[in-house]
Amino acid sequence: MRTPDQLTQFGAASLPGLLGIVILQASPEEIYAELPVRPGVMAPNGYLHAGSIVSLADTCAGYGCIANLPAGASGFTTIELKSNHLGTARDGVIECKARPVHLGRTTQVWDAVVTHRETGKTLALFRCTQMLLYPK
Template sequence: MKKEIQELLNELNNLKKNTLMNMMRIQFVFLSPQLNILIAKMPINQKIFQPFGYLHGGAVMTLAESVGSSVSFINIKNERKKNFKIFSIEISANHVQSIRKGILFAKAQIFHKGNTLHFIQIHIYNEKKNIISFCKLTNIIIIKN
């Protein structure tokens, strides 16, 4: 099972080539054996700051949407093995702490996995496990004919 999990993480990390996720240096680092929890990390640097010198909320949202969409992708890929597309149709966040340096982590967990909709809860935190943001994401699954 460990080998399959590592292969899935490698696949996710390879899919991000030439994307915003690659530009922001997002890396997938953990996938639970049940495939319901995915963790990614992203280094903080000045390129993703807002004008006052803190991490931009949009960078947090990019990390949250990336890890949330990816956990849906892994679940659909392994269950249906059909051609499909995943789109995020709603995302919200509560930013509870600002941050200027270090590494940001995003832990995405599916709390509803329907045939068409997935509801994902994402916690964004720093290396000390201090919560930076709480996010909620809704993904729609569309089967291609």
């Protein structure tokens, strides 16, 4: 299992790093991360972009999947995701906790909750299904 710092560095040169996602805790049972709300993650209307919330949750679920790859699996790809957006933010920090629902040999299902750190308000509920990949 990679450390939170290693996971943050793992995504530093790709979308998680571009957005500013920082992994705070990582275990096979839970991935916990944060994303500071700043102009680069906002929509043109001045509120947090829904895609920023989805990217935070999908990153957490994906890193959780990596932590739980079964023997012989070489990776994964997201095959379905669903998000219910319940609120938004204009400042502060948003947080995500992702936990496994199903850890199978061919698929994994992860649930994630995104909240606003300062208010405690739930911003989104998220479910992600990943297909595990095996070498040919």
